[in-house]
Amino acid sequence: MDNQTVKIDPRNNVRTRFAPSPTGRMHVGNLRTALYAYLIARHAGGSFMLRIEDTDQERFVEGALDIIYRTLAYAGLSIDEGPDKDGGYGPYVQSDRCRMGIYQKYAEQLIAQGNAYYCFCTKERLESLKTNAGDKEFAMYDKHCLGLSKEEIAEKLAAGVPHVIRLNVPHEGTTTFHDVNYGDITVDNAELDDMILIKSDGFPTYNFANVIDDHTMGITHVVRGNEYLASSPKYNLLYDAFGWEVPVYVHCPLITDENRQKLSKRSGHSSFEDLLDQGFLPEAIVNFVALLGWSPEGNSEILSMDELIEKFDFLKINKSPAVFDIGKLRWMNGEYIKKMDDAAYYEKAMPYVEAAAPSIRDKKALADLAKSRIETFCDIPELLGFFEKVPDYDISMYTHKKMKTTPALSLEVLKKVLPALEAFEDYTNDALYAFLQQFAAENGLKNGQVMWPIRTAVSGKAMTPGGATQLMELLGKEASLTRIRAAIDKLTAAAEA
RNA sequence: GGCCGGUUGGUCAAGGGGUCAAGACGCCGCCCUCUCACGGCGGAAACAAGGGUUCGAUUCCCUUACCGGCUACCA
Numbered sequence A: 001m002d003n004q005t006v007k008i009d010p011r012n013n014v015r016t017r018f019a020p021s022p023t024g025r026m027h028v029g030n031l032r033t034a035l036y037a038y039l040i041a042r043h044a045g046g047s048f049m050l051r052i053e054d055t056d057q058e059r060f061v062e063g064a065l066d067i068i069y070r071t072l073a074y075a076g077l078s079i080d081e082g083p084d085k086d087g088g089y090g091p092y093v094q095s096d097r098c099r100m101g102i103y104q105k106y107a108e109q110l111i112a113q114g115n116a117y118y119c120f121c122t123k124e125r126l127e128s129l130k131t132n133a134g135d136k137e138f139a140m141y142d143k144h145c146l147g148l149s150k151e152e153i154a155e156k157l158a159a160g161v162p163h164v165i166r167l168n169v170p171h172e173g174t175t176t177f178h179d180v181n182y183g184d185i186t187v188d189n190a191e192l193d194d195m196i197l198i199k200s201d202g203f204p205t206y207n208f209a210n211v212i213d214d215h216t217m218g219i220t221h222v223v224r225g226n227e228y229l230a231s232s233p234k235y236n237l238l239y240d241a242f243g244w245e246v247p248v249y250v251h252c253p254l255i256t257d258e259n260r261q262k263l264s265k266r267s268g269h270s271s272f273e274d275l276l277d278q279g280f281l282p283e284a285i286v287n288f289v290a291l292l293g294w295s296p297e298g299n300s301e302i303l304s305m306d307e308l309i310e311k312f313d314f315l316k317i318n319k320s321p322a323v324f325d326i327g328k329l330r331w332m333n334g335e336y337i338k339k340m341d342d343a344a345y346y347e348k349a350m351p352y353v354e355a356a357a358p359s360i361r362d363k364k365a366l367a368d369l370a371k372s373r374i375e376t377f378c379d380i381p382e383l384l385g386f387f388e389k390v391p392d393y394d395i396s397m398y399t400h401k402k403m404k405t406t407p408a409l410s411l412e413v414l415k416k417v418l419p420a421l422e423a424f425e426d427y428t429n430d431a432l433y434a435f436l437q438q439f440a441a442e443n444g445l446k447n448g449q450v451m452w453p454i455r456t457a458v459s460g461k462a463m464t465p466g467g468a469t470q471l472m473e474l475l476g477k478e479a480s481l482t483r484i485r486a487a488i489d490k491l492t493a494a495a496e497a
Numbered sequence B: 001g002g003c004c005g006g007u008u009g010g011u012c013a014a015g016g017g018g019u020c021a022a023g024a025c026g027c028c029g030c031c032c033u034c035u036c037a038c039g040g041c042g043g044a045a046a047c048a049a050g051g052g053u054u055c056g057a058u059u060c061c062c063u064u065a066c067c068g069g070c071u072a073c074c075a
Helices: A028-043 A064-075 A094-099 A102-113 A123-128 A150-158 A206-216 A232-242 A272-277 A282-290 A305-311 A326-339 A342-356 A363-371 A377-387 A407-423 A429-442 A447-459 A468-496
Strands: A015-018 A047-050 A116-119 A131-133 A136-138 A164-167 A174-179 A183-188 A196-198 A221-225 A248-252
Touching (some): A028 A064, A028 A248, A028 A272, A028 A305, A064 A272, A064 A282, A102 A116, A102 A164, A102 A196, A102 A232, A116 A150, A164 A232, A174 A248, A183 A232, A196 A206, A272 A282, A282 A305, A363 A377, A363 A468, A377 A468, A407 A429, A407 A447, A447 A468
Antiparallel strands (some): A131 A136
16 A cells, blocks of 8 residues: 555645535634634645535535635635646545545555445344434444454345445554643543544545545645544554544634524524625634634734734634634624725725715715614615615604704704705815804704704704715705704604694 | 533623733713714723632632533434
8 A cells, every 4th residue: 555655745744634524604603713723824825725515415505616716715715736737746626535535545544454344224124233322323333244254244245235334443452642731631442442543435524534644635724613623543544544644633613602502594694794794894704713723912802814924823712612602703894894995995885875875976975974874784774774774763863962063053944044055055074163163052952953953854853974965965955954854844843743 | 411611891802820910891070062973081880709839829630600512313
């Protein structure tokens, strides 16, 4: 066997990989695993590889490959090697590797060494091995086929009897494996099932393909989810059987929803693309997800990809699961929006602004107004919708304690200020502000007693982006006056009722 | 059921035998102010429980509880 032909990277570089199954949209947990693998590689100046684990023919989803590439690209994770970028360790798709007989070859080596064996047991027999305990069924293979003679095996093989190849786990002793994060984990070999290496369809199982590929592709740091922790000792058995060096294991804690359950489709923010659809920026998602299970030294949390690369330390990854708090992601996204330069911001925000307030001429001013007030782009319609149409509102909104206004006073003020505004021509913020300030002074009113009624009248909202005069500038004279007149009617009607 | 993990404010988290137990989100209050937002300042809020070890445990050990994972011809 030529398991010594493994290529060793001449620079002895750190090599990590992201190895998703093409089964649909990319989960944020997967994204974080990919990110950590990427950061480990980049931090060390090593390389990052993409490998496709498509050994389960039934779960394959059409188009899933595109999603993987798209997600990686949006997230800013550049790959050095992968299906579309051969780095000398290919192929990078497991079904291709399977067709080349790679897994079969290694499985046969194990059989020759006595570390694995053919198993011809039927589903029915396997079923009969199951025992009930509590509300679940459990089965441990009984090594039945290990007792088959060479002749029997050859006969069944020749006859084409369906079979799998199983690992021959010793009954005695313990197996210990080491994770940089979780430390040593030791289990009794008696607890370990004779896991299937090659399925009856000829494809390897994840457990087997993973070990073969990580080794033959020169992976130095295996980054994966916590769900593999319990089965990891089995992998060591495989490495030992081949006489291969065990890579560094970096297991990541689970990311859960607010109910501490596995993130699901139902939680609505389970995948990277869902989040993009909800108006989040890829940079913010990446930043946020990086901080779920790891934290940098110091107190800053807004970190660019370059900063993440510089600061990331896989030795400081948390052990406990983290709740995905969409509220904090929203805040972080808002921070990213505020930091965007004009060009990038307008490009993202304009479509939403156009849709929210098509009749307002100065779209950029609207977008500017929104910039410090939104957390995702999807907040724009709600924020700016009143520019298009005054919503139904209650006149109680004219009552404001601090501004010292009431509906009655508001009506009085609006009636008085209307002719003045009709006569006024310069509908720019500064001019209007100066004008209204003077109006207030002349009439013995506080600023707020003039501004609040006007702002309410032109917006119909208790809270608006920008003050009364800013809104009037954007609405223009005609629309502003129309809205104030409508407010006077509304208040008059209410007063008479 | 067995095995393997985990448990610091509501959430993300730092710390790790002696601390007033960081910081962030959220929440509350104050300031700024033509409302809101931004920005600034301040506040409430945590070591799962019980046993050890120790002069001293949030930190080390054990037990329990709770949560999660694995126990597939899924990854």
